[in-house]
Amino acid sequence: MLQKMPPDVILRAGAGLVTGALLILGVAGCSRVPAPLMELGDDAIPGLIEVELRAPAQVPGTVIDQEEQEDDLYGDVLSPEWSVEIQVEPGTEAEVLAQLRTRPDVIWAEPVVRYQALWIPDDPDFGRQWHLKAAGAERAWDATRGEGVTVAVIDTGIYPVDDLDPGRLVKGWNFVGKNDDARDDHAHGTHVAGTVAQSTGNGKGVAGMAPQARLMPIKVLSASGSGTSHDIAEGVRWAVDHGARVLNLSLGGGGRSLAMESAVAYARRRGAVVICAAGNTGRRGVSYPAAYGGAFAVSAVGPQGRLAPYSSFGPEISIAAPGGDKSQGEDAGVLQQTLAEDSTTESAFRWFQGTSMATPHVAGAAALVMSVGVTAPGAVEDLLRSTARNPPAKDPERYGAGLLDAAAAVRQATLGWGLWRLAFAIFGAWFALRHARGIGQLRAREKPGPLFWAGLGVGAGALALFAPVAGERISALSFLALPPAAWPQRFLVPIAGYIGWSALVPFALALPARLASRPLQTAFGGLIAGLAFGWAGTLLHAAVWRTVALPWMPALLMPFWLLASAFVAWAVGRGLLAREPLR
Amino acid sequence: MKITGTLEFVDLEGGLWRLNGDDGKRYTLLGSKAELKSARGARVEVEGSLDEGIGIGMAGPQLRVGRIRKI
Numbered sequence: 001m002l003q004k005m006p007p008d009v010i011l012r013a014g015a016g017l018v019t020g021a022l023l024i025l026g027v028a029g030c031s032r033v034p035a036p037l038m039e040l041g042d043d044a045i046p047g048l049i050e051v052e053l054r055a056p057a058q059v060p061g062t063v064i065d066q067e068e069q070e071d072d073l074y075g076d077v078l079s080p081e082w083s084v085e086i087q088v089e090p091g092t093e094a095e096v097l098a099q100l101r102t103r104p105d106v107i108w109a110e111p112v113v114r115y116q117a118l119w120i121p122d123d124p125d126f127g128r129q130w131h132l133k134a135a136g137a138e139r140a141w142d143a144t145r146g147e148g149v150t151v152a153v154i155d156t157g158i159y160p161v162d163d164l165d166p167g168r169l170v171k172g173w174n175f176v177g178k179n180d181d182a183r184d185d186h187a188h189g190t191h192v193a194g195t196v197a198q199s200t201g202n203g204k205g206v207a208g209m210a211p212q213a214r215l216m217p218i219k220v221l222s223a224s225g226s227g228t229s230h231d232i233a234e235g236v237r238w239a240v241d242h243g244a245r246v247l248n249l250s251l252g253g254g255g256r257s258l259a260m261e262s263a264v265a266y267a268r269r270r271g272a273v274v275i276c277a278a279g280n281t282g283r284r285g286v287s288y289p290a291a292y293g294g295a296f297a298v299s300a301v302g303p304q305g306r307l308a309p310y311s312s313f314g315p316e317i318s319i320a321a322p323g324g325d326k327s328q329g330e331d332a333g334v335l336q337q338t339l340a341e342d343s344t345t346e347s348a349f350r351w352f353q354g355t356s357m358a359t360p361h362v363a364g365a366a367a368l369v370m371s372v373g374v375t376a377p378g379a380v381e382d383l384l385r386s387t388a389r390n391p392p393a394k395d396p397e398r399y400g401a402g403l404l405d406a407a408a409a410v411r412q413a414t415l416g417w418g419l420w421r422l423a424f425a426i427f428g429a430w431f432a433l434r435h436a437r438g439i440g441q442l443r444a445r446e447k448p449g450p451l452f453w454a455g456l457g458v459g460a461g462a463l464a465l466f467a468p469v470a471g472e473r474i475s476a477l478s479f480l481a482l483p484p485a486a487w488p489q490r491f492l493v494p495i496a497g498y499i500g501w502s503a504l505v506p507f508a509l510a511l512p513a514r515l516a517s518r519p520l521q522t523a524f525g526g527l528i529a530g531l532a533f534g535w536a537g538t539l540l541h542a543a544v545w546r547t548v549a550l551p552w553m554p555a556l557l558m559p560f561w562l563l564a565s566a567f568v569a570w571a572v573g574r575g576l577l578a579r580e581p582l583r
Numbered sequence: 584m585k586i587t588g589t590l591e592f593v594d595l596e597g598g599l600w601r602l603n604g605d606d607g608k609r610y611t612l613l614g615s616k617a618e619l620k621s622a623r624g625a626r627v628e629v630e631g632s633l634d635e636g637i638g639i640g641m642a643g644p645q646l647r648v649g650r651i652r653k654i
Contacts, residue, residue, distance in 0.1 A: 226638035253637035
């Protein structure tokens with residue numbers, strides 16, 4: 001018998017959903033139970049203490065950094081606090097901390113601790129690669145190492161040095177010699193390729209930004225390091241047509257070429273990000289192709305994050321990344337394996353500097369972001385820009401949006417956007433449940449079970465929370481960092497891989513669940529319904545944030561396709577809530 | 584074309600040869616490394632052609648060296 005739902009039941013269901021949402025968000029760290037305060041331990045940096053004061057006041061030791069905190073922990077912007085970092089005699093930290101904690105003007109005091117990434121590679125010279133840490137690679141590797149993305153290095157070629165995994169070098173092309181031998185005969189391209197994806201965690205040599213990404217060698221520059229606009233434009237188009245989604249162009253010149261400009265536009269239209277070096281004049285004026293509209297121009301900074309003296313700058317700069325500054329010493333350069341000096345067969349680990357060295361840090365970061373399911377070039381670029389760290393000076397002509405932080409970009413694409421997907425999915429589920437109860441298709445006591453919520457979480461990509469731990473142990477589990485809508489892209493051939501960005505998968509799963517016998521329907525109907533709502537949340541997020549590009553679909557149509565697909569996925573979930581036997 | 588200036592090795596992009604021309608311009612030189620090395624730091628006259636191409640230097644026009652002599 002049909003019965004209208006009493007309003008208090010709907011309210012209770014709503015409250016239950018909100019509580020569930022908060023619980024899930026809590027897992028993600030938004031409502032964590034406060035952990036005990038930091039105490040002195042192995043991770044503490046000797047002699048360093050951080051103190052928060054109600055007002056500027058005398059503190060023991062030497063003040064090495066202090067700032068007014070307006071956006072403090074309590075949101076009390078009307079009475080800002082003072083955050084002070086002090087250096088005390090190592091060994092006296094416990095005594096100083098105890099003394100500080102008794103003072104009424106001290107809000108809190110704690111040792112400064114070193115945070116470590118879950119996965120630290122065992123490459124012996126990784127410790128000397130300050131530039132990878134500065135670019136945020138280490139912490140990004142907890143979620144992804146660039147699996148499933150092809151980066152084209154459009155340069156002097158790539159020589160298969162022993163610290164590059166030959167299994168990740170895909171077929172390229174030599175536009176100088178007009179053949180398929182795209183090996184490097186200069187050293188520049190191999191160095192650049194190393195920064196993108198040097199073999200990492202292999203107990204040998206050094207590391208790269210996106211070590212699991214595939215490298216595509218496109219040789220457009222001769223042994224002298226120069227080439228033509230024609231070959232470069234051809235190389236860009238060839239790379240995109242053969243599956244590269246990140247293009248690294250550590251090259252440039254002062255002349256504007258329409259052939260190159262249209263090749264860059266073509267690449268972007270086909271879903272590739274085009275990362276280009278700003279140039280090495282040390283003056284205002286960004287070189288081409290970096291200065292083209294569709295390119296992502298990179299300036300170079302040294303170890304302190306200040307613009308390197310050789311780096312070109314100008315209004316076209318998108319971001320700054322470590323390119324080395326050897327005026328501070330040899331080891332302030334960028335260290336990778338490449339060809340030894342004056343050799344075309346022997347390899348060596350060499351320190352280079354230049355905006356060419358800054359560029360592959362960004363290309364690697366783009367590959368990391370793309371490997372967690374963000375495939376629209378605009379979304380990748382926005383993500384890299386919006387998560388960039390503050391530069392030493394607010395100067396967009398020199399630093400663009402700021403200093404590259406790959407970890408922050410990956411965190412935003414997984415955790416930050418994951419929470420939005422969940423929120424959309426939960427709202428969709430709540431609305432569908434309310435509707436089903438409103439028209440009597442679901443009884444008040446029929447509450448969604450754990451399988452429903454599990455399906456919803458999986459569909460919305462909540463498994464990404466396990467990616468750091470799972471991926472650290474078994475790299476084959478790295479796909480967990482992706483929402484399921486992006487899983488087919490990882491495992492299927494390119495065209496079939498895009499089926500995830502539609503309602504096809506939830507629809508295909510819902511059919512058997514709907515037609516199955518009653519016990520099976522009870523067991524799996526909820527799971528698939530939850531999955532469909534999660535999928536709808538993911539598709540809706542992709543439509544709103546415009547994170548996905550499909551090669552055959554014009555970018556303008558894409559949000560509409562995703563919106564329509566999200567609605568169909570939601571309707572699939574809603575359909576599974578309708579239980580005919582109840583009618 | 585002939586350009587005179589001072590030849591220097593610049594530690595950029597793995598190593599570039601630069602001619603600081605008497606005309607106030609900086610040219611990235613493309614040519615035989617052995618020949619360029621032998622004239623490092625010297626005042627030179629370079630005969631060659633301005634290259635239209637693009638390269639790793641990104642620090643000014645490229646001059647493809649035909650002949651180089653110390654002056």
